Amino acid sequence: MFIDYETFRLRTDALALRMAETCRSAGRDPTTVRLLPVTKTYPATAAEYVVRYGLLAVGENRVQEAVDKQAQATVKVRWELIGHLQSNKAKLAAAHFDRVQSVDSEKLLNHLDRAAGELGKTLPVLLQINAGNDPAKFGAEPAAAARLLEVALARKNLRVDGLMTIAPLSDDPAVARRTFANLRTIRDELTARFGVPLTELSMGMSGDFDAAIAEGSTMVRVGSALFGPRG
Numbered sequence: 696m697f698i699d700y701e702t703f704r705l706r707t708d709a710l711a712l713r714m715a716e717t718c719r720s721a722g723r724d725p726t727t728v729r730l731l732p733v734t735k736t737y738p739a740t741a742a743e744y745v746v747r748y749g750l751l752a753v754g755e756n757r758v759q760e761a762v763d764k765q766a767q768a769t770v771k772v773r774w775e776l777i778g779h780l781q782s783n784k785a786k787l788a789a790a791h792f793d794r795v796q797s798v799d800s801e802k803l804l805n806h807l808d809r810a811a812g813e814l815g816k817t818l819p820v821l822l823q824i825n826a827g828n829d830p831a832k833f834g835a836e837p838a839a840a841a842r843l844l845e846v847a848l849a850r851k852n853l854r855v856d857g858l859m860t861i862a863p864l865s866d867d868p869a870v871a872r873r874t875f876a877n878l879r880t881i882r883d884e885l886t887a888r889f890g891v892p893l894t895e896l897s898m899g900m901s902g903d904f905d906a907a908i909a910e911g912s913t914m915v916r917v918g919s920a921l922f923g924p925r926g
């Protein structure tokens with residue numbers, strides 16, 4: 696059975712408190728880090744809890760699952776795609792998501808740009824970078840980030856908000872921390888080179904959000920710490 700709203704509220708309160716404490720020890724203003732609850736694998740009710748709590752967006756990693764939940768949901772919320780996207784689903788993703796965080800190839804940029812153009816909308820995107828050089832993760836290689844940004848900036852129907860990464864799975868917390876520091880460095884270099892702000896740094900999940908906040912995350916994507924273990 697899925698958790699009740701009260702459980703979600705208590706967990707989210709506790710998480711917000713801990714995020715604020717982590718911000719303070721890192722010398723950061725707590726209002727500069729947002730929480731994106733990740734509702735993948737949980738029922739559409741999860742998105743309703745998020746809205747009831749006063750948060751504005753949820754993360755989903757599969758297009759079709761989000762489309763199905765949007766049909767069921769009784770509330771309005773922003774939907775962000777955080778999972779790998781195949782070019783043949785770009786059109787559906789552009790129609791059903793308010794932002795795509797997982798853009799990692801020129802081909803995908805081109806498909807999303809065309810789809811957004813047909814829909815008459817500007818689609819916000821993040822470029823997903825494999826900042827931990829993890830062979831098991833999607834995301835553009837760090838060395839390809841500049842070229843990817845160059846292409847993205849030339850696409851009229853896309854707006855590049857920043858970068859996203861997923862840290863490699865590791866027992867050593869230093870691995871995640873290094874990955875997040877690397878993404879921030881890549882962002883700083885791209886900002887200097889292209890003169891664009893790239894303000895959003897989407898990094899950190901249930902197991903590593905403290906390290907991500909310490910390294911400059913502006914958005915942590917948290918699922919299981921709020922909604923419980925996935926079945």
Ligand SMILES: *Cc1c(COP(=O)(O)O)cnc(C)c1O
Nearest residue numbers: 733756777900901916917918919
């Ligand atoms: C599932 C997922 C998350 C959330 O993971 P938790 O460990 O449940 O917090 C964050 N980001 C991405 C890309 C995900 O796929």
